[in-house]
Amino acid sequence: DTDQNANGIPDWEEPFLFYWADPPEFIYDLDFNNNGLPDLTENDDRPDYPYDRGSRGNHLFLSWKDPLPYVELFSIGRYGAESIAAGGDSDVRYVRYQLGYRPQGDGHVLLRGDLKSVEDSIPDPVFIWRTTANPRDNSNVIQDPTSYNLLALKDPDPDPMQMRKSTVSTVQLDSDFGPLSGLSVFTNYKWMLNLQQEDEFADGSAQEDGTLSRLTMSTRLEYVYPLRDDLHLYARLRHLFWHDAGYSAATRQHWMTWGPLFEQSLKLTEKTSLVAGQEGIPWLLPIAHSDYDDDSRDFDRWTNVFMVRMQGTYIGWKTVSELGFQHERIDTPGAEVSNRTFFLEMYFGF
Secondary structure, X not given: OOOOXXXXXXXXXXXXXXXXXXXXXXXXXXXXXXXXXXXXXXXXXXXXXXXXXXXXXXEEEEEEEEEEOOEEEEXXXXXXXXXXXXXXXXXXXXXXEEEEEOOOOOOEEEEEEEEEEEEEOOOOOEOOOOOOOOXXXXXXXXXXXXXXXXXXXXXXEOOOOOOOOEEEEEEEEEEEEOOOOOEEEEEEEEEEEEEEOOEEOOXXXXXOOEEEEEEEEEEEEEEEXXXXXXXXEEEEEEEEEEEEEOOOOOOOOEEEEEEEEEEEEEEOOOOEEEEEEEEOEOOOEOEEEEEOOOHHHOEEEEEEEEEEEEEEEEOOEEEEEEEEEEEEEEEEOOEEEEEEEEEEEEEEOO
């Protein structure tokens, strides 16, 4: 989930939540509509039908499960689609694979990806999450600022149409293992390479030869130390990295966010615990964000939180209530902001 607390801010931009969250572009999944986003993560304004209305097509594939040692999946296929009402068509030939190493016990290392030849002139617009201080920028509706009455629905962001004629390779390295007692390491590295071929299209537009490259890296380290049966200490390190090459200046991203996090959880009763958290080390090591294209977006962040967490059930639903205090300090070029927040939050269904 990109926004678990439903406040309009992507979780990877929020204190503490960013340890668990990856942007959609970091996730590996098939991209059948060739708009550059994994299908699993897409959010659009259409019903969730297996196929878009007003389209027809076919999909032929062969798939082998465990054909060789460490080869867990190998597939070849071809699919095509035609948009009857709006016009446009797509034709894709692909190879998909997954290699895995799963030692006895916990943990795994997976190398998976796909290689495809694409000709696609069907636009597939979706909503894109924005990094912004205004949570309304990520809303799918337009409301009156005083009455909050619904005024209109927003249109999804347009499809950049970067695979009108391309050869696209996507590779992901995913690992999750515990080399030492109490230590967990998770990595998710993904590289998408789009080799665009020169061509002219029926609508009069043209595409030149070009190469688009997107490298994303997500790393999490966690060490858990049980000080007592009812008291656990957590030390964590988080790293996110995004590097685009070949994209336009308006759309490319090149940034890194990293830093340490600490948490203590003291169990008071069977369903109640006292939680204290710290992002960064005060005056020494912050959660640091570096934007290599625009250093005005750089920031250092320190956050402290103290809260009581209560868990339970209500008519079959899991409930979590949190009452606490948060202090946040953010340093940006030319500015320093400090926020103090008392909060009461309730979650249902987790």
